[in-house]
Amino acid sequence: MAKVSPSMTGGRITKWKKNVGEFVSCYDLLYEFEVSGLTDIDEEENVTTKMELESCDEGYLAVVFDPVEPNTCPKLVAGGSPVALLCDSTDEMRAVQERFKSVGPQV
Helix, strand or coil: CCCCCCCCCEEEEEEECCCCCCEECCCCEEEEEEEECCCHHHHHHCCEEEEEEECCCCEEEEEECCCCCCCCCCCEEECCCCCEEEECCHHHHHHHHHHHHHHCCCC
């Protein structure tokens, strides 16, 4: 989860802009998220800010750790924690996906 402010403790991913298996280029929009308390005023007034995150890297989107489930409240994800894995090639992506399938569900 992108940490967009020193005071940010977490955010909620509300929509992925790319699907697993798609190639992501630098500056592509990767996901939309909501965050509360970016400033002291936001914290006092309980303001939620909606933002989009651009990718700063490129590769194939292999795994999403925080998928958005329909008709559910998105989970709070800690700022600075990983939310997805990008791979350099489709072969590497498939190997990573197989590894994660053998470990268990993508969380």
